[in-house]
Amino acid sequence: MKLIEKIAALQDRRVLWILLFVVGLALEQVAYQIFQKWLYMRPCEQCVYIRFSMVCLMIAGIVGAINAKNLVLKVIAYIIALYGTVKGIGFSLKLIKIGEAFRSGDPFGVQGCSQTPTFPFNLPLHEWFPSTFLPTGDCGVDYPIVPPDAELSPLQKYLTDAYVDGWYLIPSKHFMNMEQSTLLAFGTIFLVLVICLVSWVVVEVKKRRQSA
């Protein structure tokens, strides 16, 4: 069996869709449990939109996993997943632009963030789940703000100190900030989704031609 057929066949099993759900959940949990709750980094307006994109991945994963062989469900799952990743890429790019203006002396061309988010489809997510979707920080400000009465564990202390200039994948080198990292994550997921979708369509078309 050729690679393209393998990729196509994989989507008829639940595992790939469950993986999509797990990836979305993991990203969301890292953002909320680790960065926000544990390291006191406050989410901004664009950040909560990015979380919305992560939730799209989770929903797409669930829809796909209901019955991976069902054509309609698969198409719906793909639409939600691609929508989520494209949105996620857009939010990340916007945050990159705001972040650059924030860090440089040139404040022009961007609007700082609002405290009242407007989610796609006007979903009042910040009212339904304020802990996750209500922005409490400002765009560009992603360094930890530790409450004065907090008692930090040695690891917490180490990490909050490391991120004192803002969050970076490699703090000492200032390499890959938060928005570049989310862009990379959504970009990668988008690429994988497109490869899977194309493989599936190509194989499906071939099959139908052969049976016709």
Next chain:
Amino acid sequence: MKHSMMKRGFLALALAMVLVLTFSLSAQAAAKEGEDYMVLAKPIPNMDKTVIKVFSYDCPFCYKYDKSVTPEVVKIIQKDGIKYTVWHLKTKGKYGPQASELFAALITKDEKAKVGLFDDKSSFKKAKMAYYNAYHDKKERWGDGKDPAAFMKTGLDAAGISDAEFQKLLKEPATQARLKQWEGAREIAGIQGVPAFVVKGKYLIYTKSIKSINGMAATIKELMAK
């Protein structure tokens, strides 16, 4: 035959480019509604010759604008007799209400002494910059809402006044009137966040469309002439 067709194609292309260029140039010259600014549904009365800046101490881009943009823009527009005023937004930040009270009182003090908002002697400016500096550069959070006295101290010390003097200024009718007027800041800030600049009490400039100091001054003058 082929040659003349190519020539025609080139001509068409050149013409198209010229058209695009003229359009983009004219677009730069005139501020467009919906793109560069919007008309407020509820205009603010008695602001015919004034630009209002809605801001908060707890707002990184307000700090950036106050550091390098707004003072320069105000210098330019003042030459045309355009007035400039500030509204502090009390609903942003843990100490929004305290900051509003202090700023309103200090502006009363400055007005009595006939000191401008950007004058180095302005007590309002001193307190404002002290808060910006503490909050954004030194990451001070004053107990995150639990220590209003510490927050007040930063501003009072910078402005060089005692708490008693502040309390006296706060009770003055000018201060109370200002605070009442500032209640309107919330609605304006709700549209696109802060900083927000409102010209003539009517036109809200989209902050993201501001590209330079001169551009911003030109937009304000243009809207003022409307």
